[in-house]
Amino acid sequence: MRLILLGPPGCGKGTQAKLLSERNGLEHIGTGDILREAIRQQTPAGLRAHPYVEKGQLVPDDLVNDVVAERFNLNDPPECFVLDGYPRTLAQAVAFDQVLRQHYFDLTAVLLFQISDEEIIARVGERWSCPKPGCKATYHTQSKPPKVPGICDYCGTKLIQREDDRPETVKARLVVYHKNIGPLAGYYRVQELLREVPGHGAIEQVYANIMTILNEQAKRKC
């Protein structure tokens, strides 16, 4: 299988990508990981990306394209994969199609996670972290609550919400997502690759939704 996962930040697609990879023998390609690896190996694109990552800046879209292209042009390009966090824009999708064509790879499906902004904002509001250097424990009010609300179990420090988990930050990222997702989803829809996945509910439920969709797709192909 060759899959692309699309969805808003915080929709859980990273978790699903990991499960899909482990249970179906797919290589999990996250842009953060391959970016770090390219920098570590000092590839041409990695060297260009390094200053951005070092300064904590966003790596430009076309440079991310180059990092992904490099990963596919290694001696062992991933045959079966699940891409998570890429492409983010229509231009990146077009660039990635060129990479696929070079390898005569067809995509199996592009999964679009459907989840409301309200639920995303509610979900990130549940994440809390300990700010104490050397501790940095993380909590979740539903799945991993601290014993005393708002206080770190390990060191007693008052818990905070990280910059990434603040509602304002998440709302700003959602605005960017909504700007890009229309053209991106449309691009894959006309290729009949786009499948919408209900993204709310428990992790295993969402995984089951995905497998149902992929199995239906496999049947249709035969």
Ligand SMILES: [Zn+2]
């Ligand atoms: Zn702590």
